[in-house]
Amino acid sequence: MKHLKRAFAGAASTLLAMSSAVFGANSAAPAGSERDIQQIVQSGTIQICSTGDYLPFTHLDLQGNWSGLDIDMAQTLSQDLGVRLDLVQTTWATLMQDLGAKCDMAVGGITITPDRAQQALFSAPLLEDGxxxxxxxxxxxxxxxxxxxxxxxxxxxxxxxxxxxxxxxxxxxxxxxxxxxxxxxxxxxxxxxxxxxxxxxxxxxxxxxxxxxxxxxGGDTVDHPFTSEQKAYLIPQGNQGLQQRVNQWLARAENDGTYAKISEKWTGSALTP
Missing domain, CATH: 3.40.190.10 (Periplasmic binding protein-like II)
Incomplete structure (x- = not known):
């Protein structure tokens, strides 16, 4: 939990105050139907958007089967909330417009950027990247x-x-x-x-x-990337209640080893935020 707190309070804090996204399955909520955490729990389903094209975070095969690090994490979130997970496919080009209209949040290797942070909320950061x-x-x-x-x-x-x-x-x-x-x-x-x-x-x-x-x-660019970035989950702007609930779940997932176990499965090493 201390890692999450440090990351959340660190260099990305300005972005985190303004960020988030959604991604998921085969059914979608009507346009403009952004739901708060109480409505999600009462409905018995959380709709999560994802692109399905970005391993190791998210993948959707030709048979309609989802897999990936963030897909496994989304499943643990739904279990933590006591609801069913409904995954909704989106694209990188339509991610921001689908968030809140077709899904409650978005996952799948989403990078925190100033542009996205102006339009949505982000969870606490999950990992450093570039x-x-x-x-x-x-x-x-x-x-x-x-x-x-x-x-x-x-x-x-x-x-x-x-x-x-x-x-x-x-x-x-x-x-x-x-x-x-x-x-x-x-x-x-x-x-x-x-x-x-x-x-x-x-x-x-x-x-x-x-x-x-x-x-x-290419060369040593993987160990010394061109940029320094963080990845997180995307949540509709103004939905601070869902953002807070997601961050609570992420803190527990770090403390009890859930995130380390799932990240090791997909990346070969236990990641910490």
């Missing part, structure tokens, strides 16, 4: 910095609508940006030599390189 490069292993010594990546002839692939896209638009000026719509299969663009580099969160790179021996981090 943008780094993932490449074919034979090119790992070639793409070691933004300067070596942002060169004419280099192909940088990116999924639309999220912080990866925002980062590339702000920082890639000479290399070619290739927008690829399916974040579940985007890494095949690297292994099939359709792109040279993808810039994404170090947490995702660690997961992908662990599971695909052809992919590596």
């Amino acid at each position: 943008k780094a490069a993932i490449v074919r292993c034979e090119d790992a010594s070639q793409y070691t910095s933004l300067a070596t990546i942002d060169q004419p002839g280099v192909r940088v692939v990116v999924n639309p609508g999220g912080t990866n896209y925002d980062f590339d638009r702000a920082n890639i000026k000479q290399a070619q940006i290739l927008v690829y719509p399916d974040n579940n299969t985007i890494f095949e663009q690297l292994t099939n030599d359709q792109a040279d580099v993808m810039i994404t969160d170090a947490s995702e790179i660690r997961y992908q390189t662990k599971n695909n021996p052809r992919l590596c981090g």
